[in-house]
Amino acid sequence: xxxxxxxxxxxxxxxxxxxxxxxxxxxxxxxxxxxxxxxxxxxxxxxxxxxxxxxxxxxxxxxxxxxxxxxxxxxxxxxxxxxxxxxxxxxxxxxxxxxxxxxxxxxxxxxxxxxxxxxxxxxxxxxxxxxxxxxxxxxxxxxxxxxxxxxxxxxxxxxxxxxxxxxxxxxxxxxxxxxxxxxxxxxxxxxxxxxxxxxxxxxxxxxxxxxxxxxxxxxxxxxxxxxxxxxxxxxxxxxxxxxxxxxxxxxxxxxxxxxxxxxxxxxxxxxxxxxxxxxxxxxxx
Amino acid sequence: xxxxxxxxxxxxxxxxxxxxxxxxxxxxxxxxxxxxxxxxxxxxxxxxxxxxxxxxxxxxxxxxxxxxxxxxxxxxxxxxxxxxxxxxxxxxxxxxxxxxxxxxxxxxxxxxxxxxxxxxxxxxxxxxxxxxxxxxxxxxxxxxxxxxxxxxxxxxxxxxxxxxxxxxxxxxxxxxxxxxxxxxxxxxxxxxxxxxxxxxxxxxxxxxxxxxxxxxxxxxxxxxxxxxxxxxxxxxxxxxxxxxxxxxxxxxxxxxxxxxxxxxxxxxxxxxxxxxxxxxxxxxxxxxxxxxxxxxxxxxxxx
Numbered sequence: 001x002x003x004x005x006x007x008x009x010x011x012x013x014x015x016x017x018x019x020x021x022x023x024x025x026x027x028x029x030x031x032x033x034x035x036x037x038x039x040x041x042x043x044x045x046x047x048x049x050x051x052x053x054x055x056x057x058x059x060x061x062x063x064x065x066x067x068x069x070x071x072x073x074x075x076x077x078x079x080x081x082x083x084x085x086x087x088x089x090x091x092x093x094x095x096x097x098x099x100x101x102x103x104x105x106x107x108x109x110x111x112x113x114x115x116x117x118x119x120x121x122x123x124x125x126x127x128x129x130x131x132x133x134x135x136x137x138x139x140x141x142x143x144x145x146x147x148x149x150x151x152x153x154x155x156x157x158x159x160x161x162x163x164x165x166x167x168x169x170x171x172x173x174x175x176x177x178x179x180x181x182x183x184x185x186x187x188x189x190x191x192x193x194x195x196x197x198x199x200x201x202x203x204x205x206x207x208x209x210x211x212x213x214x215x216x217x218x219x220x221x222x223x224x225x226x227x228x229x230x231x232x233x234x235x236x237x238x239x240x241x242x243x244x245x246x247x248x249x250x251x252x253x254x255x256x257x258x259x260x261x262x263x264x265x266x267x268x269x270x271x272x273x274x275x276x277x278x279x280x281x282x283x284x285x
Numbered sequence: 286x287x288x289x290x291x292x293x294x295x296x297x298x299x300x301x302x303x304x305x306x307x308x309x310x311x312x313x314x315x316x317x318x319x320x321x322x323x324x325x326x327x328x329x330x331x332x333x334x335x336x337x338x339x340x341x342x343x344x345x346x347x348x349x350x351x352x353x354x355x356x357x358x359x360x361x362x363x364x365x366x367x368x369x370x371x372x373x374x375x376x377x378x379x380x381x382x383x384x385x386x387x388x389x390x391x392x393x394x395x396x397x398x399x400x401x402x403x404x405x406x407x408x409x410x411x412x413x414x415x416x417x418x419x420x421x422x423x424x425x426x427x428x429x430x431x432x433x434x435x436x437x438x439x440x441x442x443x444x445x446x447x448x449x450x451x452x453x454x455x456x457x458x459x460x461x462x463x464x465x466x467x468x469x470x471x472x473x474x475x476x477x478x479x480x481x482x483x484x485x486x487x488x489x490x491x492x493x494x495x496x497x498x499x500x501x502x503x504x505x506x507x508x509x510x511x512x513x514x515x516x517x518x519x520x521x522x523x524x525x526x527x528x529x530x531x532x533x534x535x536x537x538x539x540x541x542x543x544x545x546x547x548x549x550x551x552x553x554x555x556x557x558x559x560x561x562x563x564x565x566x567x568x569x570x571x572x573x574x575x576x577x578x579x580x581x582x583x584x585x586x587x588x
Binding site: 092105121147 | 331459467468
């Protein structure tokens with residue numbers, strides 16, 4: 001596994017080749033299409049928010065990009081190639097979840113799993129790995145919790161450690177699956193700022209799945225809105241309007257701008273919710 | 286206590302160290318078996334606790350018992366029978382019980398069925414009675430050489446398998462979503478681990494009996510998790526605790542004519558209690574694994 005990219009690869013990215021391309025993608029479960037005709041190019045450093053009701057296929061989209069869910073039609077390309085399970089190009093941040101105490105896992109162990117947890121064997125203690133972990137924790141302001149068990153971290157601390165776990169592999173595309181859920185406003189802001197700083201400094205593209213756009217509003221370049229098997233992409237001003245969302249849902253939806261916030265009212269209930277918080281969609285035995 | 290004090294012969298039955306050197310020389314197979322079992326159980330115990338599988342261990346051991354009883358009746362190898370029962374149970378639980386709720390239901394259904402079958406086979410069996418009860422509650426300290434070779438053989442396979450899948454298995458057990466996203470074959474590891482667990486349970490049944498397997502496959506890691514949050518230290522401690530329980534239990538039991546199991550389970554439980562006390566003394570306020578504050582000298586801050 002190679003964690004650092006070569007100069008040639010970097011140059012390609014800086015030139016602005018899309019990191020992620022979705023070409024006419026369709027995903028179908030039986031007779032129901034979650035989305036079809038989905039086409040989207042994401043460039044380095046871009047921040048794309050993915051919005052939509054429960055069951056609209058947001059998490060399934062992330063699974064497709066991770067190579068865990070084949071699309072029924074169309075192509076998914078990451079850096080020009082089909083997605084590969086465990087690719088170091090793609091990082092993944094899940095929503096915050098409590099671990100049951102006592103679980104023998106400290107913040108530093110969680111980050112270390114991100115470094116080499118997918119490799120076979122036991123691995124040897126190494127100073128280099130330790131330093132990598134320490135630096136990753138320091139870069140998200142979590143060096144002081146390195147030795148604390150993960151189940152004793154606050155939600156905000158846990159998500160910071162999650163970001164360190166993901167960034168330690170130096171990904172070029174960062175997939176975030178509701179990472180702000182159940183965090184208070186202060187921690188939401190801190191976590192979003194970390195992700196924003198990363199994409200500005202390193203050109204990491206961000207796909208940010210969220211049901212609530214306001215915490216990321218100042219950072220979003222584009223919105224991908226999924227609803228009723230259809231989708232709409234564009235800037236916040238283009239997509240988050242009464243006309244666009246009403247057309248998308250085929251029902252009257254009201255979008256208001258209140259003091260720099262976007263308020264959406266009247267979104268119809270989606271179909272039976274998919275388990276939207278679980279990328280493996282299984283409880284592991 | 287008063288009963289023991291009143292009847293010295295009872296004490297003599299429970300603890301008897303006459304001719305200890307000679308006994309030790311005679312029973313060195315058992316001590317080696319205990320040490321091997323301790324190492325293997327300590328290792329697997331760490332994963333059993335991470336993956337929340339104590340109930341599955343109990344379920345597997347009852348089917349292992351049924352397999353062993355069937356083999357006893359048929360005059361076949363008891364170890365092979367117990368291994369077969371274990372593996373069938375482990376695979377059924379691993380394949381059908383992916384979600385925690387389903388898994389518990391399946392175990393709840395399998396366990397009495399296995400135990401019932403075992404009781405049937407034992408009732409039909411007319412050999413030595415000690416063979417019967419040995420499978421359920423463990424045997425008198427005596428392991429013969431062929432049994433020991435089985436034990437060592439299975440142990441080598443188990444330890445090799447665990448060392449190979451160590452990191453991905455820990456990743457999948459502790460952080461399944463991210464492990465899957467990082468390319469760990471989470472769904473594949475689950476049945477593979479169950480098969481390895483089945484082997485460990487089958488060999489444990491030979492020594493401590495089907496009813497008491499948990500004392501060496503669950504308790505050691507449960508105790509270790511009380512005193513450390515480091516996964517490496519927890520695993521090392523778990524191995525130390527399990528080995529102490531098995532070897533210590535066998536050494537204590539050597540002179541008596543009682544099964545070794547109560548000695549092993551008691552040592553194991555005592556270690557768990559001590560670990561909880563240590564955790565308590567260190568204080569709940571301080572997260573385990575964080576260095577204690579430097580103690581201030583007595584009277585500091587008092588003018």
